[in-house]
Amino acid sequence: MTKLIDFLELVIFRHRGWVIALFALFTGYLLLQATNLRLDAAFTKNIPLNHSYMKTYMEHQKNFGGANSILVSVCDRDSDIFNETFFNRLKEVHDQLFFIPGVDRSQVKSLYSASTRFTEVVEEGFSGGPVIPADFSASDPRGLDLVSQNISKAGIVGRMVSDDFQCAMVNAQLLELDPQTGEQLDTLAFAADLEEQLRGQYEDDEISIHIIGFAKMVGDVADGAKDVLLFFAVAIAITAVMVYFFCKSLLLTVLPLACSIIAVIWQMGLVTLLGFGLDPMSILVPFLVFAIGVSHGVQMINSVGKQVVMGHSAKSGAQMAFRTLLIPGGVALLSDTVGFMTLLVIDIGIIRELAITASLGVAVIILTNLILLPVLMSYVKLGDKYKAKFANKEKRSDHFWETISKCSSPNVAKVILVLVALLFAYGWYQSSQMKIGDLHAGAPALHEDSRYNQDTFLITDKYAISVDYLSVLVETTASACTSHQIMSDIDEFQWKMENVPGVQSTVSLASVAKLINAGYNEGNPKWRVLPRNQQTMVQAISRVDTSSGLLNGDCSVMPVILFMDDHKAETINRVVDAVKEYRQQYEREDLQFKLASGPVGVMAATNEAVKAAQNPMMAYVFGAVILLCLLSFRSLRATLSVVIPLYVVSVLAQALMTKLQIGLTVSTLPVIALGVGIGVDYGIYILSTMSQKLKSGMPVRQAYFDALKERGSAVLFTGITLAIGVSTWVFSSLKFQMDMGILLTFMFVVNMLGAIVVLPALASVFWYKQNSDKKVRK
Structure with missing residues (x-):
């Protein structure tokens, strides 16, 4: 090791000019690359794709949509929805959302959707149609009255219309790929479109617009993350002041700060070269890289100062500091790097990119602060005045x-x-x-008084559904929905889950089929049961289209959707544990209850991935630190x-x-x-x-x-x-x-x-x- 240090010292300090020129060349190149760095917050980066829940989610995403949905609640500020202004505005919001790139147009639903229908029992049998008929005019009081009746008949109060009839919902699923570019959907640009084209155009003193969903949340988080630039500037200012008071020299203040900023430039340039972007979480990494760089830079200037006070020249002092700090500084930075790399054990894209980004940044500091900084300091002229100040401070x-x-x-x-x-x-x-998962309602990344969380609280309060839902996907044989036994098992499972604390409401093909069966029998509540006769069962489910999201094309997969009060850790754990317990009573070879789809399904998988990675991550972090310390100190x-x-x-x-x-x-x-x-x-x-x-x-x-x-x-x-x-x-x-x-x-x-x-x-x-x-x- 001593021979290696001797060799490095000889090469580096004998060719100081070349060392500085190489650093300048690489810094210029990587600065150019860093200008191409973009924010990236793809939905799939935020989920553990290899978790069993997410494999089920991805397998059935095409048929039942995914967790990446958007809910837009249009509300009248002063009265109920049955007025001309409201319905015109609802139609405009529906149409505008339909045409925003990235929206799955087949999955856009509101009162104006053709698939939003009502069914009623009349003397002749069944009658029904679209909730909003084709000839509807919002300026006609009779048309508004008819729509009001149709809404009640459709049973969509609490889902598409708020319980107090003051709001109506437009919801949509998002595509993974942008249909215009064929590339990954730009979540941040999509969130900006929602804000500009929906809230910006259609909210006024009469109508309010409330938007929630993963894409909107990430957009709001990214907007807040822009404050990081301000915090970065504040950190540089604070650090500069403190470094100056520490070393009492303007030049010695600038050098460690400059080397640390160069480390940040290298880190951002290398991240771009690797094809990564910065997401709202890893945008904090450049600050940490800068802070770590300054901490090691201060050690270097402190060591050089001591050598100069002892009578060495700036060059020999820098060489001595290089020799003294290369091993402990290198071991410390390697410990940092390996510690960050242990985050790779967490099978979530956003954390893995954070691990790579942070590791690159810290590894770069070995070059900028343990090599470039002492070379630059070897040119510094430290006069008698500085030596006297430093000696007095030491004394x-x-x-x-x-x-x-x-x-x-x-x-x-x-x-x-x-x-x-x-x-x-x-x-x-x-x-x-310590609890694993979110402990508060709303989006945990944002404060409770944020616009997004206020929208979340309003929608949760006014509707019987929210973006916090979990889908249990029931996998069975083709045409299983015509089997009374299978449908009955699904119905019993749903009833048990509906009574679990934290579950607000539930829906499945079985529960809808019971309502339709009652309709065929004059609406008598006594007939709100699953028919045992197969032909009657076929009659009951024939009116439920695949667009409802309650069954696939051959009726081999039927989700049980659980709308939850919130996504707090204890709520998710309680519901998921209940699913695992109750499904054991019904599962067999031809009937499987699979977790999970929906936003809460993603959260449950993420929580389990975090829990599974917690102990291994700590073991790897401390294992790496122990190994490096043993190698260093022996x-x-x-x-x-x-x-x-x-x-x-x-x-x-x-x-x-x-x-x-x-x-x-x-x-x-x-x-x-x-x-x-x-x-x-x-x-x-x-x-x-x-x-x-x-x-x-x-x-x-x-x-x-x-x-x-x-x-x-x-x-x-x-x-x-x-x-x-x-x-x-x-x-x-x-x-x-x-x-x-x-x-x-x-x-x-x-x-x-x-x-x-x-x-x-x-x-x-x-x-x-x-x-x-x-x-x-x-």
């Missing part, structure tokens, strides 16, 4: 480090470790109660001194999630890996200096004091700077970014404290033979 900090070094004295260490053990026990208990004691504080902090972070009611979701699960990956840097930098001195037989407290003098200022600075940077996220318009900000702030600060306080206490125990109560030599 003033000696007393502070002497106080902190007491953490490694045996008596103080025992107290610290007892307190840590108590905190760990409390954190373990709290973390065991000491089990040193490795445990770094890893134990990290593990305690990760458990405490999960406890914090429980206390703040933050569920473990696609957006919060990566935070634990990110926190561990970045948090390991503090311990590695301190222990890399400390372990060499311990190997030479130096007392633990003296070794720790010397390590603090060399690395402590930079560790404290980076921990505080990183925490302040991400703490600004609490002001984000995105709730998931706010949650990530809170958790990352906690992990940055507490991991830094773990390295400063807990690590030396552990070292006091592991190197107990080298304990000494003597005062440190300054």
Whole structure:
């Protein structure tokens, strides 16, 4: 390893001009590539495609639509819907939605759809037709009265018309591919079209428009994610001020910031070359790359400053800093990279792209901050004035480090470790109660008072359905809907599910067939049963078209649709567990109840994927950190001194999630890996200096004091700077970014404290033979 470092030092610093020229060339090229970076939020990236639920979903998506649907509620602000203005506006919204590219036109439904029909029992038998007849005129009071009667006959109150008759629904399924381009549907552009062409054109003082669905939610999240640029600018400003106060030099402030920005440019350019885009979640990664880059850059300028104060030239000081920090810095950054790569175990596209994006960014920092930065600093002229300021700062900090070094004295260490053990026990208990999934109604990525969530709450309140529904797909034999036994089993299953808390209403072919059978018998409620005679059963289901979404072409698949109160984790778990329990009573070779389709089916699959990946991800993260620390320090004691504080902090972070009611979701699960990956840097930098001195037989407290003098200022600075940077996220318009900000702030600060306080206490125990109560030599 020493020979390799010697070789790299010789090549890099002998050809400094070429090194800078190569970095400039690659930066220009990758900056050009980064200009082509686009936002990408495809629906399929957000679901675990290999999960059994999603395989069922994809298999039957063509016949029954998917979870990627849009609900548009058109509401009269002052009265009911039966007026000319409302119906004209409803027709305009229906037609406009029909022609927006990306909408499956065969799946657009509203009162104006030809498939929206009513059926009634008359003396001659059945009578029926479209709810809105072809000759309907909204200006004719008699026509409005007729439509009012037809709506009641159609049984669509609560589904297509609100319970208070103040709103009516237009809903549609979306295509996976844009019919105009043949490429993946641009979800963000589609969301913008919805806002501009529906709400923008048709909402006014009389009529309000409310839109919910995956595409609209992602569009609103992307709009909120644009604030990240503001937070990025704020973070740069805050970091610049703090770096200046740390090094007291404008030039030394600019260099680490510039190298970190170059790392961000490289990361974004490489992501573009790989064909990836930035989704609303990975758009936060450039900030993390910048923050990590600055933390390692500060270590470099701090090390060069110390060498210069000791009498070395800027070039020799930069070379010494390069030699000193290449191994610990490289190990820390490799730990970060491998930690992020462990996110690949989560079989969800959006997280896998986050893992690749973050790993690329951190790997690039090895080049920009451990190679380019010391080369640039070798040209810096640090005068006597700077040397005097730096020396005075070091002298003033000696007393502070002497106080902190007491953490490694045996008596103080025992107290610290007892307190840590108590905190760990409390954190373990709290973390065991952490919920997987969303804990609040509405879109969890957005605040409760956001426009999207307010629309969600209105639709949930006014209708008996919502976008929160789960479809249990009943797979059986062809023409099974004419079998009384099979239809009866489906009906009983549906009835049991309808009585599960959290299920608002249900519908299936069996429940509709009972209504039709009653209609054939003068509407008598006593006949609202499934007929045992096969011919009568055929008569009952013949009026249900495949466009209803209740059966496929040969009647071999019939969904049972469960409309739910919300998509909270406990609600989804309760309903899914009930499905798994009740279906065991009915399943046989020719009858299978398959989970799941619908938005809640996607959420259930995602929650299960997150739960399944949680423990393996943590095992891989810590396994990678342990392996790299063992290779670097060649000491089990040193490795445990770094890893134990990290593990305690990760458990405490999960406890914090429980206390703040933050569920473990696609957006919060990566935070634990990110926190561990970045948090390991503090311990590695301190222990890399400390372990060499311990190997030479130096007392633990003296070794720790010397390590603090060399690395402590930079560790404290980076921990505080990183925490302040991400703490600004609490002001984000995105709730998931706010949650990530809170958790990352906690992990940055507490991991830094773990390295400063807990690590030396552990070292006091592991190197107990080298304990000494003597005062440190300054």
